Amino acid sequence: MALRGAVRAARGRWARPLSSAVTPAGTGDTIFALSSGPGRCGVAVIRASGPGSRGALQSLTGTPEIPPPRVMALRHIRDPQSAETLDRGLVVWFPGPRSFTGEDCAELHVHGGPAVVSGVLQALGRVPGLRPAEPGEFTLRAFRRGKLDLAAAEGLRDLLAARTEAQRRQALRHMEGELGRLCRRWSRALTQALAHLEAFIDFGEDEDVEEEVLRQVAVTVRALERDIRAQLRDGRRGExxxxxxxxxxxxxxxxxxxxxxxxxxxxxxxxxxxxxxxxxxxxxxxxxxxxxxxxxxxxxxxxxxxxxxxxxxxxxxxxxxxxxxxxxxxxxxxxxxxxxxxxxxxxxxxxxxxxxxxxxxxxxxxxxxxxxxxxxxxxxxxxxxxxxxxxxxxxxxxxxxxxxxxxxxxGDPLSGSPSLTQSRHSRHLGACAAALARFGRGDSGDSGDIGDSGDIGDLAVAAEQLRLARRELGRITGQVGAEEVLEIIFRDFCVGK
CATH class of the missing domain: 3.40.50.300 (P-loop containing nucleotide triphosphate hydrolases)
Structure with a gap:
């Protein structure tokens, strides 16, 4: 009860919507939370992230000296106002960008009794410039600093919630970025095809740009559409x-x-x-x-x-x-x-x-x-x-x-390409495949089967379909249009992650 009361009291002073709590990289405030989960345990991990984490570590250890990066050190942890010793535990310093969030981070590994954890959290709340973290805010900061993409963040959330071995295996693949890498590979192929198509539009009359370019673009688009539709025909296995x-x-x-x-x-x-x-x-x-x-x-x-x-x-x-x-x-x-x-x-x-x-x-x-x-x-x-x-x-x-x-x-979560675990993955991939299917059609929307000749109709319309397809792939990883899904993805995270 004391632990929950400390967190509620601190959050009441700093409460704000998650979307407004995190500012762009480099200007964010410093957040802290219990990252090892509530309840009695042998060791509890309390994490701080942001520009004030170094000062917080110095305040609670009572010394300007901090351990070398990523090296655990035994320290007395004190209340910065009363200088009372709260516990003796291990502290770790992670200077950015080599940390989970990409920011300066500090961790306090203390004894897991509720009174100890509550005392340390209250002490951190009294350090100027620090506030309690919102659910998923550490991971959100990692996303904003490019430490992981949206699909990987969803994998991390699923890994925390995994209850069976198969769920763990699938979530780990996503957390390690396999779906993101697959989408980026498709996106690179689309970008190259779009570049060739736009080059033909701009310089098609020059003898340096041959008609063969259009045929190669058509072959690439057909192959991508087949691959993406095959990915969509997974019977909702991942979900x-x-x-x-x-x-x-x-x-x-x-x-x-x-x-x-x-x-x-x-x-x-x-x-x-x-x-x-x-x-x-x-x-x-x-x-x-x-x-x-x-x-x-x-x-x-x-x-x-x-x-x-x-x-x-x-x-x-x-x-x-x-x-x-x-x-x-x-x-x-x-x-x-x-x-x-x-x-x-x-x-x-x-x-x-x-x-x-x-x-x-x-x-x-x-x-x-x-x-x-x-x-x-x-x-x-x-x-x-x-x-x-x-x-x-x-x-x-x-x-x-x-x-x-x-x-x-x-299916087997360890074999084949990474599964689509979210309905939004299928929705964006379906929209991408639909745009690729429209590639080569005229303004009338007539059937646009692309032959080996490379006849793809209105080139400007075809180029726009490639841009739409690439944009849908970017929404899976958060490269474009991420803001509207951030609240949905991160609201289900636990506090401290």
């Missing part, structure tokens, strides 16, 4: 991995949907009862399945309900089913014929969304007894697993099938 695959447990009443939900959660998250129609609302939990995030929903049994409360539950179940990325269709194995035709009909009766992959779970396998039913049942291309939620029989097989489905939906 699914970042946000989690939405899986919905669906089926008739009393087939064990809530029991399956509890079994996968490994805790009694849903009420289980032999009475049909117990589940009335949608329950949701996020799980780690084979290193992939699964946002699992338990829903009401699908049937024609006369009770108004159950009817509302069925309506919500169908609404959630329509938004699913994966469906776990649960049936009672003792009341359905194990033939592909019967299973297919039972699955179709649940009305899963078209094109959404399904896993058919035949529950209550422990009730088969000695009937000798074969476990090798099939339902076309839909995976089928036999399960007993009561005994746990078949759970390893179900988890293996789920992992396979998640791999197909999300």
């Amino acid at each position: 699914l991995l970042r946000a989690g695959v939405r899986a919905v447990i669906a089926g008739p009443p009393n087939v064990g949907k809530s029991s399956l939900f509890n079994l996968l959660c490994r805790r009694p998250a849903a009420i289980v009862s032999p009475m049909a129609g117990t589940t009335r609302d949608v329950l949701e939990v996020t799980l780690d399945i084979g290193g992939y995030p699964l946002v699992l929903s338990d829903t009401a049994g699908l049937r024609h309900a006369t009770d108004p409360v159950e009817h509302e539950g069925v309506t919500r179940a169908r609404a959630r089913l329509s938004q699913a990325d994966l469906v776990l269709a649960v049936l009672d194995v003792t009341s359905v014929s194990p033939t592909p035709v019967a299973l297919g009909a039972a699955l179709a009766a649940l009305e899963p969304p078209p094109g959404v992959p399904c896993v058919l779970v035949l529950n209550k396998a422990d009730l088969l007894g000695g009937h000798g039913r074969s476990p090798s049942v099939t339902c076309g291309a839909t995976p089928v697993t036999l399960l007993s939620c009561h005994t746990g029989q078949g759970l390893p097989e179900l988890l293996e099938v789920l992992t396979q489905q998640l791999v197909q939906l999300c």
Whole structure:
């Protein structure tokens, strides 16, 4: 409570919108925050960034001497007003531009007790010219000073929020700038094509500029459009991995949907009862399945309900089913014929969304007894697993099938080109591809298939399409038009990053 109170009090004196809190590089004020996260811990890291960070370090250590750059030194940390010793810890000095933000930075590594952290934060708040950082402000300053692009900043945010191994791998690739490098490579090719096209427009009548230039520009544009459209055809893999695959447990009443939900959660998250129609609302939990995030929903049994409360539950179940990325269709194995035709009909009766992959779970396998039913049942291309939620029989097989489905939906985050993890990535790339598709069309907008002859119609219009395409690529990395997305990107960062 003392720590939160210290931060609130300091922020109340300095509160301002994030967009106005950070001024252009070189004129910003000095910010500070706890960067290691709240709560008791062995070591807490408090960071300051800006032109006053050197003076802050000198004030809190009580000496004009600071350690050599990037070398930890043991110091007594004191209140600059009362000279009271607050702690003894390690301090590090990062002179700009060789720091995370590109500015002068100082770090205090102190003991992680709330009283120690609160005391140091209050002491920093009393240093003239310092103020508490807003969420994401350190990273925003790093972006403004060219230490990372917008796509890399989004990767850093995703890395801080990653809950599974696959999410960590994908976020790390983005934080290290792979998507930004890919966009810059495309942008360089576009810039070169635009330069050649404009040279032909300006000097086309000179014998030094040949018609071959136009043909080469057309070939380059065609290749870029193919590459970008291939990147867009990734099935939203990056977005699914970042946000989690939405899986919905669906089926008739009393087939064990809530029991399956509890079994996968490994805790009694849903009420289980032999009475049909117990589940009335949608329950949701996020799980780690084979290193992939699964946002699992338990829903009401699908049937024609006369009770108004159950009817509302069925309506919500169908609404959630329509938004699913994966469906776990649960049936009672003792009341359905194990033939592909019967299973297919039972699955179709649940009305899963078209094109959404399904896993058919035949529950209550422990009730088969000695009937000798074969476990090798099939339902076309839909995976089928036999399960007993009561005994746990078949759970390893179900988890293996789920992992396979998640791999197909999300892909391998370490292979291929970097995925598009944000809807804005897809939007800007789509606009870029559309501009490239319009390249070579006349003012009438007629089809403009560019032949090997290099006939690309109105050259001035074609050049403008290349400029539009390049501008859309720049918006992904923040080279152009970044201001309108800064608040959206950085508002979800934690304070201290």
